[in-house]
Amino acid sequence: MTAPETSNHATSVLRVNGADHPVSLQRERSLLYVLREELGLTGTKYGCGEGECGACKVLVDGVAVRSCTTSVGEVVGRSVTTIEGLAQGDRLHPVQQAFLDAGAFQCGFCIPGMILAAVSLLDRNPHPNKNEIRAAMDGNVCRCGGYLRILDAVQRASRLPGDPAEGPP
Amino acid sequence: MTTPRAALPFDLLTPTERPFFERFGDGLVVVLPARRPDPNGWGRGGPPHGGAWVHVGEDGKVRAFTGKVEVGQGTRTALSLLVAEELSLSLATVELTMGDTNVSPWDMGTFGSRSMPDAGEHLRTTAAAARAVVLELAAARLGVAPGTIELSEGRARVRGASGARSVGYGDLVKGLRRVEMVPPSTRPVPPPEWTVAGRPTPAVGGRDVVTGARQYTSDLHPPGMLHGRLLLPPSFGAKLRHVDLSAALALPGVTAVHEGDLVGVAAPDLLTARAALKSVRAEWATYPQPSEREIVEYLRQHPAEGEDFWDVLHEKVGDVTAALASAPIALHETYTTAYIAHVPMETHAVLASWEEGRLTVWMGSQTPFRARDALSDALGIPPSQVRVVVPPTGSGFGGKHAADLAVGAARLAQASGHPVRIVYTRKEEFTQAYFRPMAVIDIWSGAENDGTLTAWQFNDLNAGSAAARLPYKVPHQKIDNQPADSPLAQASYRALAATANNFARESHMDELAARVGADPVEYRLRHLADDRLAAVLRAVAERAGWLARPASPGPHPGRGRGIAVGLEKGGRVATFAEVEVHPDRRLEVVRIVTGFECGAIVHPANLRSQVEGGTIMALGGALFEVIHFENGRILNPKLSEYRVPRFHDVPPIDVVLLDRRDLPSQGGGETPLIAVAPAIANAIYDASGKRLRSLPLAPDGTIP
Numbered sequence: 074m075t076a077p078e079t080s081n082h083a084t085s086v087l088r089v090n091g092a093d094h095p096v097s098l099q100r101e102r103s104l105l106y107v108l109r110e111e112l113g114l115t116g117t118k119y120g121c122g123e124g125e126c127g128a129c130k131v132l133v134d135g136v137a138v139r140s141c142t143t144s145v146g147e148v149v150g151r152s153v154t155t156i157e158g159l160a161q162g163d164r165l166h167p168v169q170q171a172f173l174d175a176g177a178f179q180c181g182f183c184i185p186g187m188i189l190a191a192v193s194l195l196d197r198n199p200h201p202n203k204n205e206i207r208a209a210m211d212g213n214v215c216r217c218g219g220y221l222r223i224l225d226a227v228q229r230a231s232r233l234p235g236d237p238a239e240g241p242p
Numbered sequence: 243m244t245t246p247r248a249a250l251p252f253d254l255l256t257p258t259e260r261p262f263f264e265r266f267g268d269g270l271v272v273v274l275p276a277r278r279p280d281p282n283g284w285g286r287g288g289p290p291h292g293g294a295w296v297h298v299g300e301d302g303k304v305r306a307f308t309g310k311v312e313v314g315q316g317t318r319t320a321l322s323l324l325v326a327e328e329l330s331l332s333l334a335t336v337e338l339t340m341g342d343t344n345v346s347p348w349d350m351g352t353f354g355s356r357s358m359p360d361a362g363e364h365l366r367t368t369a370a371a372a373r374a375v376v377l378e379l380a381a382a383r384l385g386v387a388p389g390t391i392e393l394s395e396g397r398a399r400v401r402g403a404s405g406a407r408s409v410g411y412g413d414l415v416k417g418l419r420r421v422e423m424v425p426p427s428t429r430p431v432p433p434p435e436w437t438v439a440g441r442p443t444p445a446v447g448g449r450d451v452v453t454g455a456r457q458y459t460s461d462l463h464p465p466g467m468l469h470g471r472l473l474l475p476p477s478f479g480a481k482l483r484h485v486d487l488s489a490a491l492a493l494p495g496v497t498a499v500h501e502g503d504l505v506g507v508a509a510p511d512l513l514t515a516r517a518a519l520k521s522v523r524a525e526w527a528t529y530p531q532p533s534e535r536e537i538v539e540y541l542r543q544h545p546a547e548g549e550d551f552w553d554v555l556h557e558k559v560g561d562v563t564a565a566l567a568s569a570p571i572a573l574h575e576t577y578t579t580a581y582i583a584h585v586p587m588e589t590h591a592v593l594a595s596w597e598e599g600r601l602t603v604w605m606g607s608q609t610p611f612r613a614r615d616a617l618s619d620a621l622g623i624p625p626s627q628v629r630v631v632v633p634p635t636g637s638g639f640g641g642k643h644a645a646d647l648a649v650g651a652a653r654l655a656q657a658s659g660h661p662v663r664i665v666y667t668r669k670e671e672f673t674q675a676y677f678r679p680m681a682v683i684d685i686w687s688g689a690e691n692d693g694t695l696t697a698w699q700f701n702d703l704n705a706g707s708a709a710a711r712l713p714y715k716v717p718h719q720k721i722d723n724q725p726a727d728s729p730l731a732q733a734s735y736r737a738l739a740a741t742a743n744n745f746a747r748e749s750h751m752d753e754l755a756a757r758v759g760a761d762p763v764e765y766r767l768r769h770l771a772d773d774r775l776a777a778v779l780r781a782v783a784e785r786a787g788w789l790a791r792p793a794s795p796g797p798h799p800g801r802g803r804g805i806a807v808g809l810e811k812g813g814r815v816a817t818f819a820e821v822e823v824h825p826d827r828r829l830e831v832v833r834i835v836t837g838f839e840c841g842a843i844v845h846p847a848n849l850r851s852q853v854e855g856g857t858i859m860a861l862g863g864a865l866f867e868v869i870h871f872e873n874g875r876i877l878n879p880k881l882s883e884y885r886v887p888r889f890h891d892v893p894p895i896d897v898v899l900l901d902r903r904d905l906p907s908q909g910g911g912e913t914p915l916i917a918v919a920p921a922i923a924n925a926i927y928d929a930s931g932k933r934l935r936s937l938p939l940a941p942d943g944t945i946p
Contacts, residue, residue: 099513101513102513106512106513109461110511110512113463114454115454115457115460115461115463116453116454116455117454118458118460118587118588118636119460119589119665120587120588120589120668120881121668121880121881122667122668123668123880123881123882125880125881125882126587126881128587155454156452156453156454157453157454157455159453160453165449165452165453169452169453170452172451172452173444173448173449173452176444176445176448176847176848176851178445178448178451178452179314179315179316179637179851179852179855180313180314180586180587180588180634180635180636180637181314181451181456181634181636182314182458182587182588182636182637183587184451184452185454188452206889207889207890208889208890210889211888211889211890212888213888213889214587214881214886214888215587216585216586216587216637216639216859216886217314217587217637217855217859218854218855218856218857218858218859218887218892219851219854219855220858220887220888220889220892221854221858221892221895222851222854224889
């Protein structure tokens with residue numbers, strides 16, 4: 074990965090999925106922009122650019138944030154996890170597995186953001202009830218209307234043995 | 243310049259000219275030809291339909307091809323299941339190519355719930371014909387009569403014999419280069435005998451979805467690609483007067499084009515492209531446009547000339563004028579629906595790339611062949627030089643039929659000599675896409691004193707004809723629809739006219755039932771002319787625990803229930819809704835039961851998903867979705883200002899599916915939406931005594 078050529082801006086190091094990447098701190102570069110356009114991590118989606126749909130959610134130190142309204146400068150020195158960094162090799166994260174088992178997708182575009190929002194929720198609250206799931210994930214839009222399947226998937230993940238937010242042992 | 247035959251799109255060659263084996267290896271090919279629209283008149287020689295073809299390869303894989311596309315509605319899995327069924331294969335052995343204009347059979351487009359009844363029927367018939375050839379080849383190889391062969395898991399074996407007397411499909415077609423047309427006598431496996439289709443199966447490609455590996459058009463990034471942006475009009479009807487590109491062209495690496503109305507820029511990165519577009523100096527001439535507050539009157543005063551509009555219905559039975567005049571009970575009401583937006587999660591996205599004078603465009607299109615023709619026209623190159631490929635698409639809902647963005651990307655790619663990708667911003671998606679038409683519907687009805695319907699006059703303005711016909715027995719009827727000159731761009735939308743017409747009709751039926759003190763379910767059953775629809779209505783009433791009583795006032799003030807039915811695109815739907823109208827007029831949908839029947843169910847999990855998802859999408863249009871506009875400008879082009887259903891809007895939804903294995907499979911992507919709005923409106927009446935006749939019913943969360 075090469076550093077951006079823009080020389081009149083400070084550069085720093087961004088830690089994404091366990092690897093360090095040099096990045097420019099140019100102000101208008103959002104985290105979403107850097108992930109998609111500079112690091113090629115296209116699993117993080119552009120949906121609205123104003124923090125209203127959740128398609129761009131990633132984990133920053135384990136907490137789901139909207140990468141479209143997060144400037145890259147805000148996350149320097151912290152650990153970013155995108156949907157590509159969730160599985161360990163061929164082994165899916167339990168939340169990914171639960172989404173697969175529940176058939177919780179139609180067009181699939183919102184699903185990376187949904188999964189990361191769910192991982193973040195289950196990390197704080199391993200056994201949420203339906204209302205807690207709804208409240209935590211209300212900022213994630215699924216226009217196909219897959220909410221009931223997604224709800225089912227998050228509940229499945231919360232029932233799996235062990236702590237679902239921890240990932241595979 | 244001539245294109246080598248092997249590079250020509252398959253649909254522009256006769257089946258025997260197509261280089262099937264050069265492209266996909268030796269084997270067996272079976273073709274069902276498409277029927278294109280007759281240039282001498284639409285529908286001559288039968289309605290046009292897409293084709294299908296199937297390739298059985300030496301590797302034992304079966305490749306099936308359709309011009310339909312997958313935009314999230316789940317047909318990739320359902321269509322693959324039908325092919326797997328006919329050839330006795332596991333789903334994983336079938337590879338389905340959808341919407342690639344170079345190798346897919348010609349198709350009109352993916353709309354109107356036609357993927358299952360058209361592509362499904364064509365693919366299973368084609369696969370059934372391939373099965374017959376496989377049986378014939380196996381019989382010859384094994385030295386037995388075809389009738390003694392059974393197929394299982396990609397192998398042919400002699401029935402009852404030990405495993406030694408068997409052969410795999412791949413071995414059977416080794417070195418073969420045989421092309422067969424589907425014989426007219428071909429009969430696919432009847433649904434009651436299905437062993438692969440109609441059973442629980444995970445959707446194909448799910449792993450790529452949950453790992454983020456699935457590449458949508460907006461994720462494609464070939465080497466050297468530039469980011470394009472188009473200059474778009476600030477309001478409807480605005481005309482470009484003058485444009486100055488010099489500041490844009492001064493930015494590093496920027497290409498700009500200005501040809502006619504098309505102005506665009508492309509740059510190596512998105513930020514520069516954005517800056518370049520900002521620096522374009524444009525002068526627009528604007529003209530006064532009608533606004534939201536006057537829209538009903540405007541549409542009434544601006545009927546469009548209907549001659550080139552195919553979706554027009556004028557039907558008359560009996561003498562409706564006389565029957566209305568003499569009816570003891572007569573009712574006239576007007577119902578309206580709003581302009582709403584598709585809001586696909588993936589905004590419109592296009593990638594265009596030129597190579598030696600040939601253009602390839604990747605785009606989330608519901609009409610790739612039409613897009614190819616539009617690109618060919620706009621760029622002045624033959625269709626054979628254009629290829630449109632539809633990658634996985636972040637939903638469409640009828641909103642992805644246009645090719646203007648593709649033309650812009652192709653022009654920029656041509657001018658820059660680089661591949662160019664354009665992805666609409668969410669604001670552009672809201673302001674430049676087209677909307678679901680607003681509808682104004684008048685109903686005049688006449689009934690006997692006991693409520694028995696005698697007359698029905700239905701005037702739809704600007705929605706379309708779908709679901710305008712009555713599923714009820716009424717001796718005197720007149721049904722018309724009339725397009726209007728819309729001040730906003732309007733076109734296809736998931737269940738568009740059916741949603742509007744069904745809302746009007748099913749609300750009106752409830753008004754009549756209330757007028758004569760009839761139970762809304764009994765009143766519908768009394769008039770229903772369709773046994774299948776009656777069966778769905780009974781199933782939903784039973785599941786919902788409906789107890790017969792007239793609507794309003796219900797036994798619990800504030801709590802109400804409503805029901806509605808619909809028959810469209812071969813599917814039958816009934817929706818039950820229970821609502822609470824709180825003392826502060828806040829509306830809460832407490833629960834929903836949707837029953838649906840669309841013939842034999844091919845992929846039950848996906849159909850359930852479509853019915854649930856369709857019900858939820860319909861909740862948005864029923865309750866709060868509305869495009870606000872003034873003088874040609876969209877006032878709420880943001881997700882923070884245009885409200886779509888979210889987790890907290892979704893009540894418990896109970897889905898009842900009726901599987902009719904004795905009937906052909908129909909589409910399930912649209913009809914499940916159409917009874918939601920009237921069921922809720924009827925429930926609001928039951929709860930509050932308030933009859934609401936305009937969608938959305940509760941734009942700010944409260945009823946008026």
